[in-house]
Amino acid sequence: xxxxxxxxxxxxxxxxxxxxxxxxxxxxxxxxxxxxxxxxxxxxxxxxxxxxxxxxxxxxxxxxxxxxxxxxxxxxxxxxxxxxxxxxxxxxxxxxxxxxxxxxxxxxxxxxxxxxxxxxxxxxxxxxxxxxxxxxxxxxxxxxxxxxxxxxxxxxxxxxxxxxxxxxxxxxxxxxxxxxxxxxxxxxxxxxxxxxxxxxxxxxxxxxxxxxxxxxxxxxxxxxxxxxxxxxxxxxxxxxxxxxxxxxxxxxxxxxxxxxxxxxxxxxxxxxxxxxxxxxxxxxxxxxxxxxxxxxxxxxxxxxxxxxxxxxxxxxxxxxxxxxxxxxxxxxxxxxxxxxxxxxxxxxxxxxxxxxxxxxxxxxxxxxxxxxxxxxxxxxxxxxxxxxxxxxxxxxxxxxxxxxxxxxxxxxxxxxxxxxxxxxxxxxxxxxxxxxxxxxxxxxxxxxxxxxxxxxxxxxxxxxxxxxxxxxxxxxxxxxxxxxxxxxxxxxxxxxxx
Numbered sequence: 001x002x003x004x005x006x007x008x009x010x011x012x013x014x015x016x017x018x019x020x021x022x023x024x025x026x027x028x029x030x031x032x033x034x035x036x037x038x039x040x041x042x043x044x045x046x047x048x049x050x051x052x053x054x055x056x057x058x059x060x061x062x063x064x065x066x067x068x069x070x071x072x073x074x075x076x077x078x079x080x081x082x083x084x085x086x087x088x089x090x091x092x093x094x095x096x097x098x099x100x101x102x103x104x105x106x107x108x109x110x111x112x113x114x115x116x117x118x119x120x121x122x123x124x125x126x127x128x129x130x131x132x133x134x135x136x137x138x139x140x141x142x143x144x145x146x147x148x149x150x151x152x153x154x155x156x157x158x159x160x161x162x163x164x165x166x167x168x169x170x171x172x173x174x175x176x177x178x179x180x181x182x183x184x185x186x187x188x189x190x191x192x193x194x195x196x197x198x199x200x201x202x203x204x205x206x207x208x209x210x211x212x213x214x215x216x217x218x219x220x221x222x223x224x225x226x227x228x229x230x231x232x233x234x235x236x237x238x239x240x241x242x243x244x245x246x247x248x249x250x251x252x253x254x255x256x257x258x259x260x261x262x263x264x265x266x267x268x269x270x271x272x273x274x275x276x277x278x279x280x281x282x283x284x285x286x287x288x289x290x291x292x293x294x295x296x297x298x299x300x301x302x303x304x305x306x307x308x309x310x311x312x313x314x315x316x317x318x319x320x321x322x323x324x325x326x327x328x329x330x331x332x333x334x335x336x337x338x339x340x341x342x343x344x345x346x347x348x349x350x351x352x353x354x355x356x357x358x359x360x361x362x363x364x365x366x367x368x369x370x371x372x373x374x375x376x377x378x379x380x381x382x383x384x385x386x387x388x389x390x391x392x393x394x395x396x397x398x399x400x401x402x403x404x405x406x407x408x409x410x411x412x413x414x415x416x417x418x419x420x421x422x423x424x425x426x427x428x429x430x431x432x433x434x435x436x437x438x439x440x441x442x443x444x445x446x447x448x449x450x451x452x453x454x455x456x457x458x459x460x461x462x463x464x465x466x467x468x469x470x471x472x473x474x475x476x477x478x479x480x481x482x483x484x485x486x487x488x489x490x491x492x493x494x495x496x497x498x
Contacts, residue, residue: 002045004141005067005104006034007058008074009092010081011049017411018080022202024050024195025209027075028259031185033109036134039183042141046189049091051198058095062102069141070099072125073133074110076227077211077259082111082388086406089116096124105144109133114173114226115389117158118166128158131173132214132228134182175228179214180235184243192251207255208247212240212273216261218291220314221327222357224388232262234269241276248282255309256286263288267299274305283307289314289352292338293330304345311342312381315351318371319364322357327392332371339375348378353433355426356385356419358397358470362462365429372433380437382430384415418469425465428458 008027012018030046037044047054047061062070072092074081081088089112096106101124109129113120117128129136136156143151155174161167196206212235215228247253264270277283287310288303295311303311315335317323323330335351342349353368372380387394387401397417407414415423432454439448 002043002065002067003145004037004042004044004069004071005047005061005065005099006030006037006044006071006073007047007061007095008049008081009072009088009095009110010075010078011054011088011091012051013053014087014091015080015085015411022198023207023257024198025078025207025257025259026050026185026187026190026192026195027078028185028209028211029076029078029081030073031187031189032179032182033071033073033134033137034186034189035183036138037141038186040138040142042138042145044186044189046186048190049095051194054091054095058098062098062104066102067099067104069107069144070095070102070104071107071109071137071141072096072099072113073107073137074113076110076214077209082224082226086408088112089406093120093123096120098124100124100126107137107140109137111224111226118160121158121160121166126159129156130158130168130226131156132176132179133174134176134179136174173229175231177233180233184246187251196252205254206252207257208251208253209257209259210240210243210247211235211259212237212263213260213265217265218262218329219327220329221392222354222385222388224390224394226390232265234266237269237273237276240273241280241282244277244284245280245282248284254284256284256307258286258288260289262294263290264294264299264303265290267294267296267302270299270302270306274302277306285309287312291330293334295338295341297341300341300345300347304347308347310348310350310378311338312350312352313338315371316354317357317360317364318368319360322360322364325359326357332367335371336375339377349375350379350381351375351377352381352383354383354385355429356415356421358385358393358417358419360420362420369433372437376440377437378441380434382433384426384430385417385419387417418467420467420470421462421465422467425458425461428454428461432458 008030012024027048027050034044034046045065047058072095092108096108099106106125107127107129108120108125113128114130120128127140133156136154139154140157143154152169155170157169158166195208199206213232215232216225217230217232219230244256284307286307288308289312292313292315316326316328318332320332339349355365387397400417405416415426432451435454436451439451
């Protein structure tokens with residue numbers, strides 16, 4: 001039995017796209033919260049819904065643990081939790097109602113609970129924690145468990161008052177400056193064997209996740225940061241290297257995914273990390289998310305020494321106008337240089353691309369296609385612009401968002417505002433670009449017949465899929481630092497041909 005049962009609401013079988021990828025990772029944010037509770041002397045258990053059926057498994061966990069507190073603590077290091085997928089929200093409320101019916105005080109934390117606190121507090125949740133909440137969680141649990149009444153001075157606690165209004169204990173969301181010094185995530189509280197089996201069966205190796213840093217200081221105006229804001233903190237390189245050595249030697253891990261929002265922000269830290277990995281002889285191939293303008297020659301060399309195999313860069317667009325409109329603070333030329341440096345070092349260079357940003361026109365899309373063809377990344381991930389609460393992007397399109405405010409799952413890919421083109425065009429564009437990049441990896445030197453067919457569909461759809469009510473904004477100076485969106489001019493006729 002445990003005083004506190006932690007859970008999260010991401011269940012892989014509810015997300016068809018992620019099932020096809022079959023790359024499940026443990027909920028590190030939830031496990032860090034468990035570590036914080038255990039450091040304070042609380043007995044804690046974790047119900048991990050990633051691979052376990054919550055319909056049958058969660059009631060069994062409640063019956064076994066009989067917790068006084070249920071903490072539905074989402075994994076802040078899983079980007080899918082930011083997207084507030086409808087199925088996962090429904091599961092969170094299902095868990096909350098079950099916990100409440102079992103007599104537990106229910107606490108919720110996560111991006112969606114932060115953005116929609118009232119809905120959570122009306123669906124079985126007693127308290128919502130905002131910000132970096134490990135310390136607030138421990139303090140709130142102590143207040144509940146000691147029986148002396150719940151303190152109103154704990155920072156970042158939301159609840160409903162007698163009139164049904166959401167009240168917050170402090171005006172600002174807490175920032176946990178001690179996160180980087182927390183013990184490693186409490187992996188012993190979950191069963192890693194199903195993860196191993198899933199990975200080995202689908203990919204022939206066991207991969208798991210680590211985080212070296214938290215937060216991101218950049219200010220892309222479409223990126224939501226409800227938990228950490230623009231604050232960034234990084235763990236000691238020695239601690240991260242020790243964790244990797246343990247995962248390799250004790251758990252038999254063969255590959256690492258760093259869940260950091262932005263890895264290698266500090267080139268001196270990256271060098272130290274490579275030194276610590278080499279000193280321990282514990283290098284494993286790993287994959288990171290970073291930025292093209294961080295890929296200096298020194299950083300690339302140190303990443304290679306540390307074992308880096310893949311760098312996923314938030315390229316977003318090949319149009320400088322779109323990048324400036326996003327406040328990305330990135331130059332297209334940086335992408336070209338970074339791709340070359342990574343390729344020369346034998347590191348796979350992969351691009352995250354985003355289509356459908358307000359004002360993006362055919363000319364801008366063609367520039368993105370041209371950048372991909374010119375640089376030939378090793379892989380791409382294509383997404384559609386998604387309005388997240390709390391962003392300048394969301395504020396400017398929220399009046400256009402209808403009853404559907406969230407994707408059902410990560411394969412939904414429906415544009416929820418009036419973009420330049422209709423959904424069918426963007427889906428066809430994604431399919432054609434993916435097919436072409438895939439053809440390169442299969443040894444094709446030219447675009448094959450299937451790619452040509454897909455591109456012909458894109459070009460046929462382009463003129464007839466234009467949205468006459470597309471979102472446009474007044475021009476602003478593209479400085480990369482303004483919170484205004486830049487109006488992108490309509491492209492001239494013509495284009496790239498597949």
